[in-house]
Amino acid sequence: MKRLWIAVSLLALLLGSSLANAWYAQRLTGGMGEELRQAQLCTERGDWARAESLTRQVYEDWQNHHFYFHTLMRHSDTDQVLRTFRSVLEYLRLQEPDQYNAANADLMAQLELLAEMEQAAVVNVL
Numbered sequence: 273m274k275r276l277w278i279a280v281s282l283l284a285l286l287l288g289s290s291l292a293n294a295w296y297a298q299r300l301t302g303g304m305g306e307e308l309r310q311a312q313l314c315t316e317r318g319d320w321a322r323a324e325s326l327t328r329q330v331y332e333d334w335q336n337h338h339f340y341f342h343t344l345m346r347h348s349d350t351d352q353v354l355r356t357f358r359s360v361l362e363y364l365r366l367q368e369p370d371q372y373n374a375a376n377a378d379l380m381a382q383l384e385l386l387a388e389m390e391q392a393a394v395v396n397v398l
Contacts, residue, residue, distance in 0.1 A: 290392065291392060293344060293390055294387075294390040294391050294392055297344075297345075297386065297387045297390040298387040298390070298391070300337060300340075300387075301383040301384065301386055301387040302387065303333075304330045304333060304334065304383050305380045305383050305384060307326050307327075307329065307330045308326075308327065308330055308376055308379060308380050308383075309380065310326055311323040311324075311326040311327045311330075311364075311376070312373065312376050314326065315364075315369060315372060315373075320364060320367050323364055324361070324364040324365065327357075327360060327361060327364055327376075328361065330357075331357050331361065334353070334354075334357060341353075341386075344390075345386055345389070345390075346389075349382070349385070349386060349389075350386075352382060353379065353382050353383065353386065356375060356378055356379045356382060357379060359371075359375045360372065360375045360376050360379050363375055363376075
């Protein structure tokens with residue numbers, strides 16, 4: 273009977289950790305996505321400097337959580353986010369609105385998908 277309770281406890285611990293990770297990933301990437309939306313609004317108003325500042329801040333936040341992302345997420349996904357960050361920053365530097373808008377939308381979608389992959393949903397289990 274003792275083994276059963278140990279197994280149930282370990283299962284509960286793993287489930288709790290998985291749910292906590294999903295919540296944290298959603299919170300982290302959701303905040304980044306919101307700041308990227310604010311940066312896009314800045315470019316629409318012509319405030320490229322503020323948009324670049326906001327995007328660099330999000331990029332630094334991404335870099336500060338690099339260990340977390342690379343440890344718990346697929347490397348190909350996190351590497352693609354990094355490449356897209358660099359594209360977005362370059363388009364901001366060049367002040368290219370069309371390319372920036374497309375790259376920024378792609379970056380926001382990638383961040384949403386990272387968090388979505390960690391959610392407890394039937395699609396992620398199958």
